[in-house]
Amino acid sequence: MQEHLKPTLAYGEEPGLRFALLLDGQGGGKALTMAQLCEWQPEDGIGWFHFEHNHPATTDWVSTKGGFDPLVAEALLAEDSRPRVEPVDSGLLIILRGVCATPPEEAENHSPEVDLVPLHAWVDERRLVTLRDSGHYITALRDIRVALEKGKGPKQIGELLAMVSDKLVRDLEPVLDAMDEEVDELDELIFQGDAGEVRQRLKLLRRRSVQLRRYLAPQRDALSRIEHDDAPWLKKPDKLRFREVIDKLMRFIEYLDAIRDRTGILHDDLSTVIGERIARSSNRLAALAALLLPPSVVAGLFGMNVGGIPGVHDTWAFVVIVAFVSITSIATLMVLKRINWL
Known part of the structure; x- marks a missing residue:
């Protein structure tokens, strides 16, 4: 032929x-x-x-x-x-x-x-x-x-099968390297990037690592069965190559586990950063409410529609109230700074 x-x-x-x-x-x-x-x-x-x-x-x-x-x-x-x-x-x-x-x-x-x-x-x-x-x-x-x-x-069938398996596993390395680089990038973005974008990318990256491991773990077992098969066309060099491929695949699985763990840690760090941002915003709102409290109390008291309110006929009453409110607000501001609320 x-x-x-x-x-x-x-x-x-x-x-x-x-x-x-x-x-x-x-x-x-x-x-x-x-x-x-x-x-x-x-x-x-x-x-x-x-x-x-x-x-x-x-x-x-x-x-x-x-x-x-x-x-x-x-x-x-x-x-x-x-x-x-x-x-x-x-x-x-x-x-x-x-x-x-x-x-x-x-x-x-x-x-x-x-x-x-x-x-x-x-x-x-x-x-x-x-x-x-x-x-x-x-x-x-x-x-x-x-x-x-x-x-x-x-040159022969066992070598061909071993080479196919080797190169299938070899091509996983750039994929894992890209995932690791993305983890490093997200580690830097957590403290300065958009929290929503970082959270979405972390979720996709972690899901991808889990999906890859889902297939690579049984692939390791499958290649191990080939290595231990007693087919006469599988020569000793072929089985040695399969052993090297299995070792490499095991390292890649450990690599995926590390990436998954790192994404979990980054997710916890992101939650901590978001919690701190919320806490700072809440502190600022509480400080603003504290600063507005004295003027609100005074305005509420003097705004009541009842008799006996002092200073109704005094031309200096408004100036005195404004001065009192200003002094009280300044004192409140100093106290908030002293207790590190601002």
Whole structure:
């Protein structure tokens, strides 16, 4: 079959099929069309076939032409996205999560926001089949495909699976670094920024850290199951690489726990700052009420519509009352300053 292979690694030229590659065992690979893929046999070489998960052509190939057990085909096409690994005969059914980013050709028209998206996979000794939803772009798979194009990619199936897992975890680091930088920024904004904006950003950041951990913890367990699987195509170097990936993932989970704890502390600090601002405002209002109390009492007394009010016929009475109120207000102000209310 190999004499019919295309010389370049075509990407997304056929509906549902992102790419299909045959590894040459030297770090390179050659591309297959969908028609050639349907004719592929294990003896033709190790293959890596990447599809759009929710495309009708993918459903047709997985269900009827991929040679999968019906339960495996159903699991590959299911919407279940929680990371897990299930041994089936001589292969592994794998669901992992990877960083989704905007494709380079669309980067100018989209925000650089990233997210974790599911990657469904089946791997045995002769092929790796991966599926991801259309509209998502997993940079880890692109990097491996480019490495194969340059002749610097994996040489056998265990190395390919280990590299995919490694790069899926590797791409989490910039996401966590960005979250950590946002925590530092919010730490500075608490005492000088808008409290409402800071509270909203803290809430979103904490929710994001919880969501990431929700997927990364089972992903660590899934990768650990792959490391301890006794499949003959998983060589010792591959298992060592899986161990390094698991250690890195554990550090990232601890990193997420630290971010979550820091956001909790910042939320408490923000509540304290808001409480202090409210207390200062209340003190000012209380001080203003205290300053206005003497004039209010005097005005209330002399404003009563009853007989016997002194100074009714005295031309100096108003001046005396104003002087008394002024002196009383000044004395009240001095007392408030002395007790640190102002």
